[in-house]
Amino acid sequence: MPSPRYVMQAVRGGLLLSLLTLARADDLGPRGPILPKYEQECAACHIPYAPGLLPAASWQRLMGSLEHHFGTDASLDAASVQEIGQWLNQHAGTYKRVHEPPPENRITRSAWFLRKHRADEVPPELWRHPAVRSAANCAACHTHAAQGRFNERDIRLPR
């Protein structure tokens, strides 16, 4: 039978590990700085969605259909498409919950997104708030969304 001291150490180790995993799960930003071209082109219309929010297959489809981008023409020159596409592919989400491309390649239709924003968590009227308006507007509540950080501590609901 192991001594209580070892048991405690193992428990602590396990706790630390799960805390680290949790921290990673809420930090979906790229490893390293955001590609300036991505910021310049994509973040003109919306926050620079962290590449880890979608799997590579979704990013690839989005970058291949910018002329019809969720109801708007977001087309770019070929060199920019290539540069941004490559960077997204490199930093795309790979772990379990971001593995499957969501319907229409919408982050907001991912199973994990819907689960995290169920009506008991986010009241329906909050989506219609003038400061929110769209589920695409992550930064309305997630204050560090532009940096890819979605920690619960950083949530501020608009009044």
Next chain:
Amino acid sequence: MKALILVPAGLAALLLAAPVHAVTATEQLADYTRAAGAPADPTRGQQLFTRRHGHEWSCSSCHTTNPTAQGQHASTGKQIAPLAPAANPRRFTDAAKTEKWFRRNCKDVVGRECTAGEKADVLAWLLTFAH
């Protein structure tokens, strides 16, 4: 000999590093007007900007009807900086950027690319706002 080669190389690097399309809004208005072959009309520009053209959005859906005010993207909700150069001196200082946004946004709003004359009209209207 080396210096002789390096000087032109340095000059070329300087030229390449400088923003290629740096212009002013007034210069771009002149370019569009020249391409249109007719004078620009700010009133026509305002109408084009504020009216819908058989599609879901007008320019003002995002930019509001007051181009000196801050706008908001109609679908994502993101804040959009004012469009009139008087309120935002960074607007219309890069011809390629101007062309990119006219191309995409006219397709969204008008359903096709805008003509040089239409771009001149809109720019002429945006330039009527004073500092």
